[in-house]
Amino acid sequence: MKLxxxxxxxxxxxQIGGIDSSELINKFGSPLYVMDEELIRDNCRRYIKAFAKNGNRVAYAGKAFINLYMCKLIKEEGLCLDVVSGGELFTAYKSGFPLENVxxxxxxxxxxxxxxxxxxGVGRFVTDNFYEIEKINEIAEELGKTQKILLRVTPGIEAHTHDYIKTGQVDSKFGFTLLEDEVFRAVEKCNQLDNLELVGFHCHIGSQIFDIEPFEDEVEIMINLMKEIENRFNITLKELDLGGGFGIYYTEEDEPRxxxxxxxxxxQKAAExxxxxxxxxxxxxxxxxRSIVANAGTTLYTVGSIKEVPGIRKYVGVDGGMSDNIRTALYQAKYECAVANRMESDxxxxxxxxxxCCESGDILITDAIIPPVKSGDILATFTTGAYGYSMSNNYNRIPKPAVVMVKDKEAKIIVKKESFEDLIRNDL
Structure with a gap:
């Protein structure tokens, strides 16, 4: 286990942020998402220092964890923001995030x-297909505006990752392929439309990637493609978005860089x-x-039922599950955990x-090695800051937990715990 x-x-x-986990549960309820603000800000600053030189940009991928408070934090730390839906965009807008950096x-x-x-006034559309090219131009024309866009390209790189989260290969729902001149036809189409400004390319080769070589291959393929666009169309594209996907630590099997x-x-590769x-x-x-928020998140649960199947398995039931962390069910994701009120024991x-949840597949961790537990203990699951809250759901009509941000012995609630009344608010 790693903290x-x-x-x-x-x-x-x-303790997280100088506050005992039992105190957090007593004050905010169980289950509870706990986010370490100091670590999030430190990660943001490390990326900015290492990459944001000579006009280069770091855009936080909001789908990992987004709410009003997080948008404000990202703004304060000088990052751009990547959103993937009207809901995420509206959240950024209501937070006061500068939309030109979205x-x-x-x-x-x-x-x-x-x-x-x-x-x-969104800064860039990352455009995936010909339908979007035409629709963005059509609506921009109706609104009397010119919209800057990036074309998303699938460079065909098979990154070493789980099939479900591998998005850079040719057979993908995302982006234009390099097959049959599809990218070149997309560039030509953009040039024919008056209300679009093609400023560059975007690509993304997958998630939870530990090797650097696939990213270097991505850089080489995409810059050479931009050079070919220059030769064919006499257009110099000035922006290249390389996506994310940098691997992080979940368990001792992971060796992130x-x-x-x-x-x-x-x-270095881009310069070469x-x-x-x-x-x-x-x-x-x-x-x-993920690499900004995942390790900063801990989910706290309260232990309830304990059931032993003689000679087979011992089940420890907690008051959450796939409604607050569905990644184990979706991706067979692995996590580490501990008994938060009794961390060390021989x-x-x-x-x-x-x-x-009423699902046999609602298992958070299989074969966890922890001190003997009893009902009422607090169980902590680590590295849940990415895709825990953002993928939470109301299956079985279970209310979503609260989210608290902790820093310097202070805990600030940034998302309220849902009530049963919240669950039926839109019912008719």
Missing amino acids: FGTSKVVDNKL YLHGNNKTPEEISMAIEL EAEEFCERIL VCEDSKFSMPILTIEPG NKEKVTIAGK
Whole structure:
């Protein structure tokens, strides 16, 4: 088990941001998402220092964890923001985030989302297909505006990651392929339309990638493609968004690299390829999300039922599950956990942490090695800051937990715990 940021063991109990986990549960309820603000800000600053040079940009991938408070934090730390829906865009807008620093993604943006984004002044559309090219131009024309766009390209790189989260290969719902001149036809189409300004390319090769070489390959393919666009169309594209996907630590099986190493190698490779191809260095953007917030998140649960199947398995039931962390069910994701009110013990046992949803697949952690537990103990699951809250749901009509941000012995609630009344608010 590995602790990050301000998480530490004091008097055999887990503290986060200088606050005892039991105190957090007593004040804000269980389950509870706890976010380490100091670690999030430190991660943002590391990326900015390592990458945001000579006009280059770091855009936080909001889908990992987004709400009003997070948007304000990202703004304060000088990052751009990547959103993927009207809801995420509206959140950024209501937070006061500068919309010119927002990238709008999505493979099937609705006309309503496109209209809202153009009216609000979104900086860049990341455009996935010919339908979107025409629809964005059409709506921009109606609104009397010219919209800057990036074309998303699938460079065909098979990154070493889980099939469900591998998005850079040719067979993908995202982006234009390099097959049959599709990218060149897309560029030509953009040039024919009066209300679009094509400023560059975007690509993303996958998630939770530990090797640097796929990112270097991505840089080489994309800059050479931009050079070919220059030769064919006499157009110099000035921006290249390389996406995110930098791997992070979930369990001891993971061996992630430091953010600085990814940044250094990407910048170095871009400089080398530009020099070799005699292409002017574009403004580069990266989109870290998971690597900014994942390790900063801890989910606290209260242990309820304990069931032993003789000779087979011991189940420890908690008051959450796939409604607050669906990644185990979706991706067979692995996590580490601990008994937060009794962190260290010479006596350990193997148990399976089970959620409360009416699904046999609602298992949070299989074969966890922890001290013997009893009902009422607090269980902490680590590295849940990315895609925990953002993928939470109301399956079985379970209310979503609160989210608190902790820093310097203070806890601030940034998302309220849902009530049963919240669950039926839209029912008729």
